[in-house]
Amino acid sequence: MKKLYISLFAICFSLLVRAQTASFSITYDGFTPQAQAAFQYSAGVWTNIVESAVPIKVLVHFQMLMPGMLGITFPNGRKNFSGAPMADTWYSTSLANSIAGVELNPGEVDIEMYLNSNTAWYFDSTGTVPAGQYDLATVAIHELCHGLGFLSLAKKTGTIGSFGMLTASDFAPLTTSYPWPNLDTLPSVFDHFLVTNLNAELDTFPNPSASLGTKFTSNNIYFNGANAMAANNGIKPRISAVSAFALGSSITHLNESSYPAGNINEMMTPNGNPAYALHNPGPICKGILKDIGWNMNPAKVEEIPYMGYAINVYPNPSHDYIYFSISIPKEKIQSIELKNILGEKVGAMENNSAYDVSKLSKGIYFITITASDFQAVQKVVLD
Ligand SMILES: [Zn+2]
Incomplete structure (x- = not known):
């Protein structure tokens, strides 16, 4: 770790x-x-x-x-x-x-x-x-x-x-x-x-x-x-x-x-x-x-679409829990949602916290962060 x-x-x-x-x-x-x-x-x-x-x-x-x-x-x-x-x-x-x-x-x-x-x-x-x-x-x-x-x-x-x-x-x-x-x-x-x-x-x-x-x-x-x-x-x-x-x-x-x-x-x-x-x-x-x-810009803009804020997701892939954090002030965050590949919300996540994914089916999911001045999407895989 x-x-x-x-x-x-x-x-x-x-x-x-x-x-x-x-x-x-x-x-x-x-x-x-x-x-x-x-x-x-x-x-x-x-x-x-x-x-x-x-x-x-x-x-x-x-x-x-x-x-x-x-x-x-x-x-x-x-x-x-x-x-x-x-x-x-x-x-x-x-x-x-x-x-x-x-x-x-x-x-x-x-x-x-x-x-x-x-x-x-x-x-x-x-x-x-x-x-x-x-x-x-x-x-x-x-x-x-x-x-x-x-x-x-x-x-x-x-x-x-x-x-x-x-x-x-x-x-x-x-x-x-x-x-x-x-x-x-x-x-x-x-x-x-x-x-x-x-x-x-x-x-x-x-x-x-x-x-x-x-x-x-x-x-x-x-x-x-x-x-x-x-x-x-x-x-x-x-x-x-x-x-x-x-x-x-x-x-x-x-x-x-x-x-x-x-x-x-x-x-x-x-x-x-x-x-x-x-x-x-x-x-x-x-x-x-x-x-x-x-x-x-050679940064991985597709994975972290908004520049300047660091996103941590681990483990990824996962099957029991996902820890998530993004380095922005708390008051800027409007929502952190876990969505399936159809764009349907399957859960609400918290910053700097672990989220239980053990009951979700396997597949590709997206953590969608909505802040006051940008939106970012991070792909995660449940195996
Ligand atoms: Zn136009």
Whole structure:
């Protein structure tokens, strides 16, 4: 037992000393100090997840937008740059810069974003959001993810679906500070991974075409990336492909009903929820970012999704009891639940305590920790 403790201590230590792996240079336009603090917090979440030697430049506007819209993000793009893994494919410039190791777009921002100032925002980043308010940190983490390249270039006009035919006029009167490129009917790197339920790759369909348009609204599109699948129990994550195509919402998100509020992968679904906070992009999102070419922070983010807090679980596998601890202040913990593989709660656990599992059936279970500012999931096996 003593040896085990020492090895756990070593793991904790390596987690606690980990440095951030990316940096952001953010220009704020129209922000209040409160809103700016919440946004800065959100960028801080990403600094510990993705890796880049090139600072990520963001220009974010806080202004009135269409009622009901929380925010919209325009990633700057590059294709066929030196070292590009896929030819004739659009990469967000933040990703292209990280792959190239140099700034490919001096004088231009990587991510331009609009957040709707006419929203009942919650600014405090505590994770406990009052009824009727929207957590700005959650929305900003989501929008930054699009900026990093979690983005489709799909469009549907009438019955015709296309990749790479978006124009600046599609989003008028919103504009970008950098020149809008001619997208040349080329897909994004994200689009390259999209497949139908029959595993047909969407980038092999005629572009533009009615057959592509049909697929965009088929409710049957999946992301065929190895890392995304590994984060989803080996299954291709489901993409949002609702029957009424919505530009900027369809295809470019995870499926809302597959990953509803409360699911650890809910971050990149199309609809934000009031009175709800999630400050971790979730394992599927991180897998997708890795698949499209991001180097991820080498820590075991899938096992311990929230950085900075050490989790101890032992013995694992077990058949009589599981001892669990997480190094966060008691007042931050909202619940520690043991769930089965169907996501059903089978028990409530306590921090720094042993839990009796002798009466549970064998199999894979998940300890789900819900704290005021994050959720983490730890797999355990009962044998
Ligand atoms: Zn979105």
